[in-house]
Amino acid sequence: MNKKTICFDLEGPLSPQDNAYEVMKLIGAEGASIFEVISRYDDIISLDEREGYEPGDTLALIVPFFLLHDITEYDIARVSARAKIVKGAEYLFKRLHAEDWDIYIISTSYAQHAYNIGNKLGVPEDHIICTNCSFDFEKKKKALAKKYLHTVKKAEEDILALTLYSEIESDNTEQERIVKRLDDFFFQQLPALGFDIFTTRVMGGERKAEAIRAIVQEKDIALHDLIVVGDSITDYKMLKEVATHGGVAVVFNGNEYAIPYANVGLASADIRSLYLVCDAFERGGKRKVMDVVRNWEDDQRDLEDDPANMNLSISYFHNLEDADQRRREEIIKIHKQFRMQVREDAGKLG
DSSP states (O other): OOEHHHEEEEEETSSSSHHHHHHHHHGGGHHHHHHHHHHHHHHHHHTTTTTOOOOOOOHTTTHHHHHHOOOOOHHHHHHHHHHHTTHHHHHHHHHHHTTTTTEEEEEEHHHHHHHHHHHHOOOOOEEEEOOOSSSSSHHHHHHSOOOOHHHHHHHHHHHHHHHHHHTTTOOHHHHHHHHHOOOHHHIIIHHHHTTOOOGGGOOHHHHHHHHHHHHHHHHHHGGEEEEEESSSSSGGHHHHHHTTTEEEEEEESSOOEEEEEEEEEEEEEEEGGGGHHHHHHHHHHHHHHHHHHHHHHHHHHHSOOOOSEEEEEEEEEOTTTTTOOHHHHHHHHHHHHHHHHHHHHGGGGO
8 A cells, every 4th residue: 555645735735726716706896705704704713613613614605695696516617617726736746646646635625626626637536535515506596495595685785894894993893793794694594594504514624634534544554654735724623633643744835824733834836846845755754854844944044034025936945843933923924925926816815
């Protein structure tokens, strides 16, 4: 059994596009605003560790708006078809395939997007664990109570009003407004109308960690035999699971929600540099990886004088395992620069 195993998040490390965000833009500019507010709500209640809720459940929360605006599974696939691949990913995957690495994708993305990107990178569907969004939208819409669409429309109007409040209010007041209105909509109004938002089971948060545990059990390997790559709040539990059990957890252009839970950081516009980690891991496991990362980081520290204005043509490795709080904050600023360059609009999402 092949023990060289690596698991990737998809949106961020492999494709810059947040596909659900782009699908919501089919509604128009309002769709982007709605998604951003719901994404913020997702961050807030995820960090509060709301029982029964996992980071990334945004992809369940936006389904009512798909139904309201007649967005279909075809639209999800159509938007995915225009998605780009992160620079260097095709090169990296070609080398990993040639060297007989077992590659998995564990993605919050809807299956239509995850399978599309996975296919481009040569990852079979049985190695892609993602969010299944394959119910009949038209049938679902017809089965709903007549009051349903009116309720969703009113929620949509209120969410758009929340974006106006956020421009003039403090963060705390903004958060309180968001949580109060969306709690009422998702957890009171919709259930009262017979709509269970969580029939769409999103692959995020603890579910990604569960997927990691299932992979090592099926392959009869240990968590310290894994490399896992992520970048955002949906990945932090997966990163933590691997890092705390002696494996290598890499954040690629990560945000403040992911970086504290990994042991290796890679800030770059090109992911091919990750091959250095994979090669070191094969030669000497995590210890060799950390040696390579420390040496790389030491050689480049003089290039980090201004974390807010980095040379974006260079790849920066970071030893997160030994970073104190001040150093971690510097690294977050560096990753943010690359994140916004590579992911553009999607870079601001949690």
